[in-house]
Amino acid sequence: MxxxxxxxxxxxxxxxxxxxxxxxxxxxxxxxxxxxxxxxxxxxxxxxxxxxxxxxxxxxxxxxxxxxxxxxxxxxxxxxxxxxxxxxxxxxxxxxxxxxxxxxxxxxxxxxxxxxxxxxxxxxxxxxxxxxxxxxxxxxxxxxxxxxxxxxPDESQFDLVTALSGSGPGFVYRFIDALASGAAAQGLDEAQAQRLAVQMVEGAAALAAQSEHSPAELARRVASPGGMTQKGLDVLDENNALKSLVENCLVAARDRGAEMAKEARRKG
Ligand SMILES: NC(=O)C1=CN([C@@H]2O[C@H](COP(=O)(O)OP(=O)(O)OC[C@H]3O[C@@H](n4cnc5c(N)ncnc54)[C@H](OP(=O)(O)O)[C@@H]3O)[C@@H](O)[C@H]2O)C=CC1
Ligand SMILES: O=C(O)[C@@H]1CCC=N1
Incomplete structure (x- = not known):
C-alpha cells in the first residue's frame, strides 16, 4: 500500500x-x-x-x-x-x-x-x-x-514533541558546537576538535539507541568513580544546571508553537 x-x-x-x-x-x-x-x-x-x-x-x-x-x-x-x-x-x-x-x-x-x-x-x-x-x-x-x-493519541503534546524531536537536532548541534569550541578554546586544533566532537556524538547516540541501558545509566558507566568524567558531570549537575537549562529550552520552544497557532488562527 x-x-x-x-x-x-x-x-x-x-x-x-x-x-x-x-x-x-x-x-x-x-x-x-x-x-x-x-x-x-x-x-x-x-x-x-x-x-x-x-x-x-x-x-x-x-x-x-x-x-x-x-x-x-x-x-x-x-x-x-x-x-x-x-x-x-x-x-x-x-x-x-x-x-x-x-x-x-x-x-x-x-x-x-x-x-x-x-x-x-x-x-x-x-x-x-x-x-x-x-x-x-x-x-x-x-x-x-x-x-x-x-x-x-491526540494533539495535546504535539508542540512539546516538536520541541523535542523536530527542533531537537538544533539543540544537539549547539551542544556539539559547544564541545568543539570549548576544546578549541583550551588549545585543540579547531577542525580536529569538531571532528572529534561529531564522531563522539555519533557513536554515543548509536550506542544509546542499541543499548539495554538508559542514557542516565550509560553516563554512570562512563564515569569511573573518582575519575575524570565524574568531575565533568559534577559541573553539568551542579544545581541541576544542565537539566533545568534544557527543560527551559524545551518549554520556550514548545510555547512558541502555541503562539504560532494563535497567529495562524488570526490570519486564517
Ligand atoms: N527545518 C527543519 O528542521 C524543520 C522544519 N519543519 C517545518 O517545515 C516547514 C518548512 O521549513 P523549512 O523547510 O525549514 O523552510 P524552507 O524555507 O527551507 O522551505 C519552505 C519552502 O517553501 C517555498 N515556498 C515559498 N512560497 C511558496 C509557494 N507559494 N508555493 C510553494 N512553495 C513555496 C520556499 O521558497 P523560499 O525559501 O524561496 O521562500 C522554500 O523553498 C515549516 O513549516 C517548518 O515548521 C518541521 C520540522 C523540522
Ligand atoms: O523551528 C521551527 O519552527 C521548526 C519546527 C521544528 C524545527 N524547525
Missing part, C-alpha cells in the same frame, strides 16, 4: 530532505511532484511544476513556512480531492486549522520530522484527523521509509 502520486507544496530544507530520504529508500521518483516557485531543479524523474496543476493527488505534503498557509490554502485546495490525504509538517499549525482549510480532503495528518529524514533516521511524530485504520497503516508504511513513526 502506497501513495502513487505525492505532491510537495514547498520543498525547501525540510521537504527536500524528506524527498531525498524517500528516493534513497527506493520510492520511485515518478511518485513525486514538487511545487516550489523558488526551486530551480528537481532530482531525476521527479516532476517540478511552476504552478499547481489542475489535478488531485493521493497525498499532498505541506512543506511551506507556517505563516504562508493562510495566503496559499485556497490555491493548494485545487490539488486536493476527496481521496487526498493532506500531510503537514508546519510547526504550530493545528489540525483544526488544516480541517478548516481542507474540509474536502480524505484526512489531515500532522507529521513532525527532523532533518535526519534525509538518511532515514528521523523520529516522526504523527497525529491525524479523519484517517481510518487502513489509512493509518498506509501512512505508517510510507513514512517508515524515512524514519520511525510514533503516532500520538
Amino acid at each position: 502506497t501513495y502513487n502520486s505525492f505532491m510537495f507544496v514547498g520543498c525547501g530544507n525540510m521537504g527536500g530532505a524528506m524527498l531525498d530520504g524517500w528516493l534513497a529508500a527506493g520510492q520511485p521518483a515518478s511518485t513525486f511532484t514538487i511545487s516550489d516557485p523558488y526551486r530551480e531543479d528537481a532530482p531525476d524523474g521527479v516532476t517540478l511544476v511552476d504552478k499547481l496543476p489542475e489535478k488531485t493527488f493521493d497525498a499532498v505534503l505541506l512543506g511551506i513556512k507556517p505563516h504562508m498557509l493562510g495566503d496559499l490554502a485556497d490555491d493548494i485546495a485545487k490539488v486536493i480531492g476527496p481521496e487526498t490525504v493532506v500531510f503537514s509538517v508546519l510547526a504550530g499549525t493545528q489540525l483544526e486549522t488544516l480541517d478548516e482549510h481542507f474540509p474536502s480532503s480524505a484526512a489531515r495528518v500532522r507529521v513532525m520530522p527532523n532533518l535526519a529524514v534525509k538518511i532515514g533516521k528521523a523520529p516522526l511524530a504523527l497525529v491525524e484527523s479523519g484517517l481510518d485504520e487502513a489509512g493509518r497503516k498506509r501512512a505508517t508504511e510510507f513514512f517508515s521509509g524515512i524514519g520511525s513513526c510514533e503516532w500520538l
Whole structure:
C-alpha cells in the first residue's frame, strides 16, 4: 500500500530532505511532484511544476513556512480531492486549522520530522484527523521509509514533541558546537576538535539507541568513580544546571508553537 502520486507544496530544507530520504529508500521518483516557485531543479524523474496543476493527488505534503498557509490554502485546495490525504509538517499549525482549510480532503495528518529524514533516521511524530485504520497503516508504511513513526493519541503534546524531536537536532548541534569550541578554546586544533566532537556524538547516540541501558545509566558507566568524567558531570549537575537549562529550552520552544497557532488562527 502506497501513495502513487505525492505532491510537495514547498520543498525547501525540510521537504527536500524528506524527498531525498524517500528516493534513497527506493520510492520511485515518478511518485513525486514538487511545487516550489523558488526551486530551480528537481532530482531525476521527479516532476517540478511552476504552478499547481489542475489535478488531485493521493497525498499532498505541506512543506511551506507556517505563516504562508493562510495566503496559499485556497490555491493548494485545487490539488486536493476527496481521496487526498493532506500531510503537514508546519510547526504550530493545528489540525483544526488544516480541517478548516481542507474540509474536502480524505484526512489531515500532522507529521513532525527532523532533518535526519534525509538518511532515514528521523523520529516522526504523527497525529491525524479523519484517517481510518487502513489509512493509518498506509501512512505508517510510507513514512517508515524515512524514519520511525510514533503516532500520538491526540494533539495535546504535539508542540512539546516538536520541541523535542523536530527542533531537537538544533539543540544537539549547539551542544556539539559547544564541545568543539570549548576544546578549541583550551588549545585543540579547531577542525580536529569538531571532528572529534561529531564522531563522539555519533557513536554515543548509536550506542544509546542499541543499548539495554538508559542514557542516565550509560553516563554512570562512563564515569569511573573518582575519575575524570565524574568531575565533568559534577559541573553539568551542579544545581541541576544542565537539566533545568534544557527543560527551559524545551518549554520556550514548545510555547512558541502555541503562539504560532494563535497567529495562524488570526490570519486564517
Ligand atoms: N527545518 C527543519 O528542521 C524543520 C522544519 N519543519 C517545518 O517545515 C516547514 C518548512 O521549513 P523549512 O523547510 O525549514 O523552510 P524552507 O524555507 O527551507 O522551505 C519552505 C519552502 O517553501 C517555498 N515556498 C515559498 N512560497 C511558496 C509557494 N507559494 N508555493 C510553494 N512553495 C513555496 C520556499 O521558497 P523560499 O525559501 O524561496 O521562500 C522554500 O523553498 C515549516 O513549516 C517548518 O515548521 C518541521 C520540522 C523540522
Ligand atoms: O523551528 C521551527 O519552527 C521548526 C519546527 C521544528 C524545527 N524547525
